[in-house]
Each structure stands twice: as C-alpha cells, then as structure tokens.
Amino acid sequence: MAARGKSARRKPAVRKATRPGTVASNVDLGSLPAALGYLLRRAQVAVFADFIATLDGVGLRPGQYSVLIVIEGNPGLSQRELCAALDIQEANFVPMMNGLVRRGLAQRRPSPADHRRYALHLTARGAALLRRARALHRSHEARLVARLGTRGRAALTRLLQALANL
Amino acid sequence: MAARGKSARRKPAVRKATRPGTVASNVDLGSLPAALGYLLRRAQVAVFADFIATLDGVGLRPGQYSVLIVIEGNPGLSQRELCAALDIQEANFVPMMNGLVRRGLAQRRPSPADHRRYALHLTARGAALLRRARALHRSHEARLVARLGTRGRAALTRLLQALANL
DNA sequence: TATTGTTATACTCTATAACTATA
DNA sequence: TATAGTTATAGAGTATAACAATA
Numbered sequence: 001m002a003a004r005g006k007s008a009r010r011k012p013a014v015r016k017a018t019r020p021g022t023v024a025s026n027v028d029l030g031s032l033p034a035a036l037g038y039l040l041r042r043a044q045v046a047v048f049a050d051f052i053a054t055l056d057g058v059g060l061r062p063g064q065y066s067v068l069i070v071i072e073g074n075p076g077l078s079q080r081e082l083c084a085a086l087d088i089q090e091a092n093f094v095p096m097m098n099g100l101v102r103r104g105l106a107q108r109r110p111s112p113a114d115h116r117r118y119a120l121h122l123t124a125r126g127a128a129l130l131r132r133a134r135a136l137h138r139s140h141e142a143r144l145v146a147r148l149g150t151r152g153r154a155a156l157t158r159l160l161q162a163l164a165n166l
Numbered sequence: 167m168a169a170r171g172k173s174a175r176r177k178p179a180v181r182k183a184t185r186p187g188t189v190a191s192n193v194d195l196g197s198l199p200a201a202l203g204y205l206l207r208r209a210q211v212a213v214f215a216d217f218i219a220t221l222d223g224v225g226l227r228p229g230q231y232s233v234l235i236v237i238e239g240n241p242g243l244s245q246r247e248l249c250a251a252l253d254i255q256e257a258n259f260v261p262m263m264n265g266l267v268r269r270g271l272a273q274r275r276p277s278p279a280d281h282r283r284y285a286l287h288l289t290a291r292g293a294a295l296l297r298r299a300r301a302l303h304r305s306h307e308a309r310l311v312a313r314l315g316t317r318g319r320a321a322l323t324r325l326l327q328a329l330a331n332l
Numbered sequence: 333t334a335t336t337g338t339t340a341t342a343c344t345c346t347a348t349a350a351c352t353a354t355a
Numbered sequence: 356t357a358t359a360g361t362t363a364t365a366g367a368g369t370a371t372a373a374c375a376a377t378a
Contacts, residue, residue, distance in 0.1 A: 114358090115359095257372095
C-alpha cells in the first residue's frame with residue numbers, strides 16, 4: 001500500500017526504504033487497481049507462484065499437475081480428449097506428455113480398437129507422486145483460505161466461474 | 167471468444183451438444199474445478215481474451231495499455247520507476263517502449279538533472295489513443311459487471327486484492 | 333561504486349500449419 | 356475424407372547476466 005496520498009507532489013528524500021517484495025512507490029496507477037483484468041492477473045501470478053513453490057519438491061508445474069489429475073480420473077483417455085478438456089493445444093501436449101513418460105509417471109498404451117489413439121494411464125509411480133502432490137496442493141489451498149476465509153473462498157469460486165467462459 | 171447465441175440458462179440434463187468451442191466432454195476433472203489456481207487461470211485467460219479483442223481496434227495489448235496509463239498519470243517518470251510500479255523487468259520494457267515510441271504514442275525525453283534517466287511522456291497522439299482505449303476498456307468492464315453484478319464485482323475486487331500480494 | 337538503460341539470451345507458454353498413419 | 360498424433364516453427368511473456376554511460 002502507498003504510504004502517501006494519491007496526489008503526493010513532493011518527492012520523498014531518496015526512498016530506499018523498500019523491503020524485498022514491497023515497492024514503496026508513489027506512482028499513480030490510475031484506473032488499473034480498479035480494473036478486473038489487472039487484479040485478476042496479479043492474483044493469478046501470485047497464486048501460481050505460491051503453487052509452483054509449494055509443488056517444487058515433486059517437480060510438477062501447474063499444467064503437469066492438472067494433466068496427471070485428469071489422467072488418473074479418466075484412465076484410457078486419448079490425448080485429444082484430454083487436451084479438449086484442459087484447453088491444451090494437442091501439438092503442445094506432445095512434449096509435455098513425453099516428459100511425464102520419460103519420468104515414468106504416465107504411459108501411452110496402444111488403443112486396441114483404434115490404432116490411431118493412445119490410451120493414457122498413470123504408472124504406479126505417477127499415482128504415488130500425485131498423492132504427494134495432492135497433499136502439497138491442499139497445503140497451498142489452506143494458505144489461500146487463510147487469506148480469504150471459508151466464506152470468501154466460496155464467493156471467489158462462484159465469481160471466477162462466472163467469468164471463466166466469458 | 168464471441169458469445170454464442172445459444173444462451174440457454176438451462177440445467178444441463180445429461181450432455182451438452184458439441185458446439186465449436188464447447189467440448190462435449192464427459193471427462194472428469196476431479197479436484198481441478200475446486201482449485202483456486204485453476205479457476206483463477208481460466209478466468210484470467212477468458213477476461214484477457216475479451217480485453218484483447220475489445221482493444222484490438224486501438225492496437226494495444228494489456229501490458230501496453232497499463233504502461234500508457236501509468237505514463238499519463240505520472241509524466242516524467244523514469245523507466246525504472248515505471249517498471250517497479252508495474253512489476254515489469256527493465257530489460258523487457260525496452261523493446262516494449264521502443265514500440266510505443268515508434269508508433270508515436272510515447273516519448274523518452276532526456277532528464278535534465280540526471281543524464282542517465284529518461285523522462286517518459288505521452289505524445290498528443292498517445293493521449294488521444296488512450297482516450298479511445300479507455301472507452302473500450304469501460305465497455306469491457308461493463309461486460310464483466312453484467313456477469314458479476316455490481317455487488318459481485320466489488321466482492322471480487324476485494325478477494326483478488328487479498329490474493330495479489332500473497 | 334552505484335544507478336539507468338540496454339543488449340543478448342534463454343526458457344515457458346501458446347498458436348498454427350503441415351505432415352504420418354490409421355480409420 | 357476424416358481423425359489421432361506428431362513435427363516444426365513462431366510469437367508472446369518472463370527471467371538473468373553483463374555491459375556502457377552517467378552519477
């Protein structure tokens with residue numbers, strides 16, 4: 001938060017009083033702090049940063065985590081189906097899936113009925129890693145609830161869903 | 167991202183038909199729809215898509231729009247100060263500012279007191295474009311309020327601010 | 333020595349076209 | 356012809372190191 005009023009005219013003497021992460025700026029952001037897109041972006045970046053740091057130990061990025069969850073919940077799913085569900089470009093999914101396969105977390109099994117398709121599955125190791133990741137994810141969510149309150153979290157969920165498919 | 171005519175505030179009985187852009191997925195997303203990071207990301211992407219489409223006519227991306235707003239509100243600001251206020255890496259700001267200068271929207275004036283600094287200013291053309299952009303931005307925000315309600319918008323603002331500096 | 337702006341670079345994420353092999 | 360997967364590529368966005376000019 002700014003320490004001074006918005007129309008601070010005077011230049012404070014060498015404000016080097018910034019702590020790491022806190023920018024003591026008397027810069028007027030104008031209408032930006034009221035713009036939903038701006039707020040949404042700042043919040044998303046902050047939440048992702050916390051999520052990424054939280055799951056660093058299991059080596060999963062947000063996208064990889066979501067892919068593992070969907071494979072686990074829908075064993076045998078094809079790549080196209082998974083990509084459609086998560087709004088991932090199929091071309092971009094290939095190297096990502098390659099990484100999961102290389103790490104022994106997921107498999108591409110040949111689909112018996114249709115030789116064009118793969119049936120995606122988690123390995124035992126993938127399922128085990130996902131259990132650890134889920135626990136970490138829960139701690140991340142708990143941190144968010146500490147900020148928002150249970151009631152606030154429910155309200156935020158509803159509001160974000162209203163925007164999700166604008 | 168254009169809204170589709172098929173409004174239908176109806177309860178999806180079983181399966182929604184596949185329209186372009188709407189994937190008829192019976193894919194189980196598991197815990198993802200309850201994950202704040204996931205919801206935040208989906209909402210941010212949707213809102214940005216609408217913003218970008220709305221401001222396409224003035225040729226401004228979200229980052230450029232925010233930069234013009236801050237320059238206008240703080241004429242004479244240095245590049246470092248602007249970057250600190252908007253959390254932009256200074257190295258990344260250079261080509262972006264070059265683009266605004268090339269388009270005649272903003273200027274780097276030499277700072278008389280300190281020859282290391284630039285004093286950033288909008289040109290008349292930049293100010294005029296920003297006026298048009300602001301009007302477009304307002305229509306974008308109005309679309310969001312139509313989704314959220316005035317009360318919902320206020321609540322969302324508060325909740326996002328609580329997450330912004332996690 | 334420190335600060336301002338810059339260049340170069342690299343890595344992620346995303347988007348599109350074109351190809352292959354199967355259906 | 357259409358579909359599933361793949362490759363190549365290009366564009367944003369973001370991050371860090373190193374440098375020149377200036378303080």
